[in-house]
Structure formats: C-alpha cells, structure tokens
Amino acid sequence: MNEGSSALALVLSGDPALYAIVRLSLVVSLSAVGLAALVGLPLGGLIALTRFPGRAGVIVLLNAFMGLPPVVVGLAVFLLLSRSGPLGSWGLLFTPTAMVIAQAVLIMPIIAALTRQTVEDYWSEVRDELNAMGVGPLHRLMTLLYDARIALVTVLLAGFGRAAAEVGAVMIVGGNINGFTRVMTTAIALETSKGDLPLAMGLGLILMIIVFAINASAWALRLYAERRIG
Template sequence: MHMGADITKIDHNDGICARYLPNRISMTNDVSALHLVLSGDAALFAIVRLSLYVSLSAVVLAALIGIPLGAWIALTRFPGRQGVIVLLNALMGLPPVVVGLAVYLALSRSGPLGAFGLLFTPSAMIVAQTVLVMPIIAALTRQTIEDLWLEYRDELTAMNLGPLGRVAALIWDARFSLVTALLAGFGRAAAEVGAIMIVGGNIEGFTRTMTTAIALETSKGDLPLAVGLGLVLIVIVIAVNALAWSVRRAGERLAG
C-alpha cells in the first residue's frame, strides 16, 4: 500500500516540482545538505546504510553465482555456447526497470515466488539487484578466465593438473581482474534506481535507499536531503573507483 501511495505522490509531484524547482535551488539548500551529511543526520545515514547493505549483498550473491558460471562457460564446450555468450554480454546492459518489473511479477502474491512474501522488502531489492549484477560479473569472469586459459592451457596440461586444480589456478590468477568485475557490479547496483523502486517500494525507514530517496525528495522539493544523499552517493562511487584503480595497480606490481 505504501508503495502505491509513494508512486502516486511522485507522479503527482513531478509537475509541481518542475514548476517550483528554479526558485528553490539556493545556497541555503546546499549548505543545509552539507550540514545534514557532516552532522551525521540519523535519517540520512539509515538510508545510506540500507543502500550499502542491499547493494553489497547483491554483489556477494551475484559473485557466488556469476564467478563459477562464468568460469564454467569459459572452460566448457557445449552446443549453443556462442549464443549463451552473446546473451550474457547482452544481459550486462539490462534496463533496471525491466528487471524490477520481472522480479515484481515473480514475487507478487500471485507470482511463482509470491508465497515467500518478499515483495516490498530489502530482500526483494537484493534479488532484483542480484539479477541485474550477476550477468556483469559472469560475462567479465568468462572473458577473463577464457583469455587466461588460452595462455595457461599448455602449462597446466603439462603439469598434469586436474580440472579442479585448473579452475582454482585460473580464478586465483584472475583475482585482480575479478575484483574489478565485482566493483563494476557494485557500481551498477549502487547507482540504479528503477529496479529497487519497483520491488522495494521506497518505504520510509524500510526500503528507502539513496537513489530512490533522491528521486522522491527531488520531486517533493526537499532538496537538502536529495543533495546530501547525492553527495554521499558520489563520494561512494568515487571511492569504489579509486579502490578498483588501486587494486589493479597493486595487482600489476605483485603479480605482473
């Protein structure tokens, strides 16, 4: 019910917002946004915490599925493999709202997974973001492991290494590229709004994340909170990219 109310509000407010926006952007808003962030505003940081919880959980789940799946596709030959690879690469660009809609249909009471009662909970948001991120991790893993296998095949075969030993060696030696893939997945999850808006419902104090809150607060005209969350989100995205960069650099130095 909450969600219905919020979505109506957003639609309703869009027009108003557009009309009032120019007057409402001011120095005062920017200063109070910074104040919210710097003073450790409880509501704001609850939203940040939930966002990180949802997106990090989704990346962990997506990695648990995507890395083995990508490695398996890289190392196995089966009919239709080329088609699977093309599909996987295409799924990297899945529109979040479509994923949201599909997960919504699956989780809604009359849907196939409706019995679990997950719709409009953080768990539903984790499911949606996992679906969104998994193809990215699987496709990047597939590419990385396949390239590495072409390079290592002769050596690992000559060492008489079994299939499990091969996979372990390849994943370990691809570790720095795989961390980059995970961070790419996290960036995608943290930045998307369409999927979690639909399956989470943007319920205050329960399923409201940074991106859904920014969308809502902007349309309501509560710009300090929106700008404050936007600042936090940008800092997180920059931090994630800085981390990806340093992981790569460290990898090149340690492993060549």
C-alpha cells in the same frame, strides 16, 4: 549553489536516518554483488573453459544482458515475488531481500560476462602450462578464478557500481518504504519529487562519495596487489 552548500551541511550533520539509508544502500548492493558473484564467477569461468553447442549464443545473450534495464528486472522480480506470483508465499516483496535479489539478477550477467572474458584471456595464456601439469577441469576453474583475482575485483566493482546506482529495480520491488527499504537512489527520487532539492543533492553527493571511495580503495588494492603478485 545554495543547493550545493546545504547539501554539504546535510552530509556533515550526521543525521541517523540519513545514515540508516546509506547503510541499507551499502548492505543491499554489497549483498547483491555477493549473491551475483556466487553465481556469476563460476558461471563465467565455466563458459570460458568449456565448449558446447550453442556456446556462442550463450555468450551473445550474456553480453546483451549486461544492459538489462533495471525497471524490467524489477518488474520481473516483482511479478515473481508478489503474493499473486509463483514465489508469493515467501512473503519477500517490499523487503530488502527482494531488493538484493533484483539487483543480483541485474548484475549477475555483468559479472558472468566480464568473468568469462577475463578467464578466457588468461586461459589462453596458461593453457599449455596447466595441461602439462595435468590440472583437472575443476581445479583448472578454481586456479584461473584465483589467479585472475585482481582483474575480477574490478569486475565485481563494475557490478557494485551498477547496483548502487540503479533506482528502477529497488523502487519497484522495495517500495521505497521509509526506514525499511528506502535506499539512497529511491530517497533521491522521492526528495526530488517532493521538491526538496537540497536533500536530494546531499544524498546524491554521499552516493557519489561512496562510489568514489570504493573505487579508489579498489584501485589502491589493485596497485598494491600488482606489485606484490605481478
């Protein structure tokens, strides 16, 4: 209980270093969602709308990759971005950009797989109508992604939740550098290991509040949108 109350005091104290950590967490995870969406949404839609040999295999693979372990992704991105790795000359290891890349890799399969499912379901509903209107393939993809937008917001949220909550990947590629790559989850891990449980709890509390707030506002948006566009 002692831990809980000092955690609360910490949250309310408005410590700038704490808010820098919170801000970086949000910037990194939201950027990762953006990057993953840029690839995942069209990719998922494309797989939903096309038929090609090996499609079933691709879908199974994508679904399996939804459960990629963050540390494995972190390690792979680490090896790629390390100075001794193939992309070492970019000098990205231990930067927030590396964290964005790792989280984007982690959640891209989630976004692509859920998008595929969503778009495919919606496509079976509107296929005849769109074909009767002579809608071409590219336009078809854009129409379905646009029309499934409410459901896709939930898909992006799932990706955000996963990105904001993971610690393994950002720890490895970010290095948990104070004031530079330290985010909420790595800070929680560090404070726990330093035996500062109130601070760890405080950070955990903030993380949960943020995830809750984002989900609640997305839910409200969804209710509103459903009333507006059916």
